[in-house]
Amino acid sequence: MAAQPKWFPPGADCDANQAELFGRDLEEHFELPERLADKSASLVEAVNDFHYAMLNDHERNEFYRRALAEQIQPSDIVLEIGTGSGLLAMLAAKAGARHVYAIEANRHMAQLAQHIISVNGLADRITVINALSTEVTVEHLGGQRADALVSEILGTLLLGESALQYISDARERLLKPDARIIPAGGRQLISLVESEDIKSITSVQSWGDLDLRAFNVLQDTVSLVFTKQYGFRFSSTKHKMIVSKATVADVDFHTDGEGALPLEMTVELTAECDGRVDAVLTYWEAYDSREKTSxxxxxxxxxxxxxxxxxxxxxAIQLVEEATETGPQPFHVKKGDKLELVVRFSEDSAVMQFSLQRA
Amino acid sequence: MAAQPKWFPPGADCDANQAELFGRDLEEHFELPERLADKSASLVEAVNDFHYAMLNDHERNEFYRRALAEQIQPSDIVLEIGTGSGLLAMLAAKAGARHVYAIEANRHMAQLAQHIISVNGLADRITVINALSTEVTVEHLGGQRADALVSEILGTLLLGESALQYISDARERLLKPDARIIPAGGRQLISLVESEDIKSITSVQSWGDLDLRAFNVLQDTVSLVFTKQYGFRFSSTKHKMIVSKATVADVDFHTDGEGALPLEMTVELTAECDGRVDAVLTYWEAYDSREKTSxxxxxxxxxxxxxxxxxxxxxAIQLVEEATETGPQPFHVKKGDKLELVVRFSEDSAVMQFSLQRA
Structure with a gap:
């Protein structure tokens, strides 16, 4: 069996840390609807934090609909890890799968997926399994390994939700040797960016004739923070790319597992224009198949x-500093400057940290 | 002594819950600059979450600069609660105060404020006191009560940082009876809004021919959530006001203390146009003086x-539902419809909850 994942999905019944009920922070004279009173707080918070948005990301849905339509055969047994609302399992059934096994770690969510699948007339084609995928065995799948795996357990970081562990575990224990895996893999990418908007909320210079620069000693230049946590959409900020796009990791879900990525590596970069590197921006691509058609x-x-x-x-964004004795300073570069980006991965490959230096 | 506040400022040395050091989540082979290694996590996180943005909110700074310039006399002893970088204390000194006592609950922040005050040549005019304001006595202020109080301990909710408790405590123990208080008071306001953007990330209808509406049973319609936590700027969303502006609380910092607001009240509202009420939006106004000049x-x-x-x-935003047996439904209204908004305040008045109903 592959290494255990460190990230558990919100509300997973096997995770004692997630047993707290929704409404725990509400005072007694506040209202709490019955429909939410027996649900775990982490489940309700996750659904409202990103599940609704995810279900309304129509380009995401269409990527999966097309990949499943192209790759699923009528004889296929399909496995889904983390079905949530049941959407991808239903798309797999509609793509013609013989049967779909949809795994969901939270019992309320599993019941809800079952209900939504029934509403859509697909109950005889899909079986919902209420368990964490690492607890599922071939017996749950009617005694045979699956022909294809579909999942969407990608976070703001490609591997932030332990996709590498969950997928490699399922691949080794629950899939046929030549099974198709959707998505087939992905690439973690970065840019180096200059942005007045980001600078204006992450450092201070002066106001009027008052010098406030010493306050920058508290600037956090080592944490990778989601744009969502900052509270803004990066796509709506004014910014300039100092290095437009570089790869820091390539992942193939058909072969890779824990340990596929190094703990530390260095990426050589060249400044594409004069400017100030305020931050490393991270984002990713995922591919429908090993042919990367979509x-x-x-x-x-x-x-x-x-x-x-x-x-x-x-x-996700990590601020960049030019370290000095008095604290972090802006990192200015000229077009053509050679730079080195040290990339550190956490032991489970889920998280990264960057240090920028001159080559 | 007034009631104890429930909200503690980030990194307050008196709060054992905030003693965890920054970097606790970083793995051993990750980098942690020395300047951050001895700071509390909650302090560094707060500074990076909103302090830099706050210091670059030039309209905020100008509101205080003008209020202090107009209200501070050369003979005044001024007290500041929660000085942070020291900015407002420095503005009070520049407005001509005889002496300023600046209270700061975190020892590292207090040292930093002292350093920034020195850099700006104001060290002989300002004394930084490292304590929570509720622990400060008249002895800290050279044995006399202050002539004026300035503070900026306003959260996304007007009273979310326990301003009512901290200011009334200081007023009763540390200020002269006729002392000026800046800001003098404020008003908590709400709107009822329709917004396709908000709806698109907080509920789901269908995708293709798949009906996903049952998933809305997990919609959180009882928590007041900061727009920053949602991850978007409300000012940049497409929206329509169903009720444009209504007051839910008026606060006078010269007279009010804990218990000034009711636990529950009802505000009568009239729909100003046809539409769908997706959410209650909350925001506030604060006034320079009791004359509300600025x-x-x-x-x-x-x-x-x-x-x-x-x-x-x-x-902050709270979603609105029309409750039905199968779960929350959109709340449609016609222009002229009479509505009742039930407003519940937490015991300490810091938090609110809303229920919208037809009158």
Whole structure:
């Protein structure tokens, strides 16, 4: 069995940390609808934080509809990890699968998926399994391995929801050797950006004749923060690309598992114009198949007209500093300057950290 | 002594919950600059979350500069609660105060304020006191009560940072009876809004021929959520006002203290146009003086050209439902419809909850 994932889906029944009920923060004289009173807080918070947005990301849905329509055969047993509302399982059934097994870790969500599948007349084609995928065995799948796996357990970071662990575990234990995996893989990308908007909320210079620069000593230049946590859409900020696009990791879900990525690596970059590097911007691409016929991307240009995608995935940002004795200073570059970006991956490959230096 | 506040400022040394050090989530092979390694996580996170944005909200700074210039006399002892970078204390000194006592609850922030005050040549005019304001006594102020109080402890909700408790406590123990208080008071306001953007990330209807409406049973219609947590700027969304502006609380910092607001009240409203009420939007106004000569506002129209204000305060939103047996449904209204908004305040008046019903 493959390494255990460190990230658990919201409300997973096997995770004692997620057992707290919704409404725990509401005072007694506040209203709490009965429909929410028995649900776990992490489930309700996740659904309202990004599930609705995800379901309304029509380009995401269409990427999966097309990939399933092209790759699923009438004889196929399809497995889905993390079905949520049941949407991808229903698309797999509509693509013609013989049967779909849809795994969902939260019991309320599993019941709801079952209900939505019934409403849409697909109950005889789809079986919902209430478990974490790492607990599912071939017996749950009627005793045979599946022909194809579909999942959408991609976070703001490509591997932020432990997709590498969940998919490689399912591949080794629950899929036929030549099974198709959708998405087939992905690429974690970065840009180096200059942005007055970002600078205006992450550092301070002066106001009137008052010098406030010493306050920048508290600037956090080591955490990768989701644009959503900052509270803005990167696609709607004014920005300039100092380095427009570079790859930091290529992942193939047909072969890779834990340990596929190094703990540390260095990417050589060249400044494409004069400017100030305010931040490393991260985003990703995922591919329908190993042929990469169709791409789903979280690059800002791909989310510009897609409010839902900005609100469900967005991008992540890490501020960049030129370290000095008195604290972080702006990192100025000239066109053609050689730079080195040190990329550190967490042990489980889910998180990254960057350090920019001159080559 | 007045009731104890429930909200503690980030990194307050007296609050054991805030003692965790920054970097606790970073793996060992990740980088952590020395300047951040000894700081509390909540302090660094707050500074990066909203302090930089706050310091770059130039309209906010100008509101205070003008109020202090108009109200501070050369003989005045001025007290500031929560000085942070020291900016408002420095503006009070520049407005001519005889002496300023600046209270700051975190020891690292207090040292930094002291340093910034020195850099700006105001060290002999300002004394930084490292304590929570409720722990400060008249002895800290050289044995006499202050002539004026200035503070900016306003959250996304007017009273969300326990301003009512901190200011009334200081007023009763540390100020002269006729002391000026800046801001003098404020007003918590609401609108009822229709917004396709908000609807698109907080509910789902269908995709293709698949009916997903049952998923709305998990919609959170009882929590007041900051726009910043949603990840968008309300001022940049497409929206329509069904009720444009109504007051839910008026606060006078010269007289009010804990218990000034009711636990529950009902506001009568009339729909100003046909539409669908998707959410209650909350925002506030604060006044320089009891004459309300100058206003600082978080109304979306007041933040449109002020990215920093959207990123530091923004607004808060609570979704609205028309409750049915199968779950929440959209709340449609016609122009002229009479509505009742039930407003519930938490025991400490810091938080609100709303229920909309037909009159």
């Amino acid at each position: 791409v789903m991307s979280t690059e800002p240009s791909a989310t510009e007209g897609n409010f839902a995608r900005d609100m469900q995935w967005g991008q | 206003v600082m506002s978080t109304e979306p129209s007041a933040t449109e050209g002020n990215f920093a204000r959207d990123m530091q305060w923004g607004q």
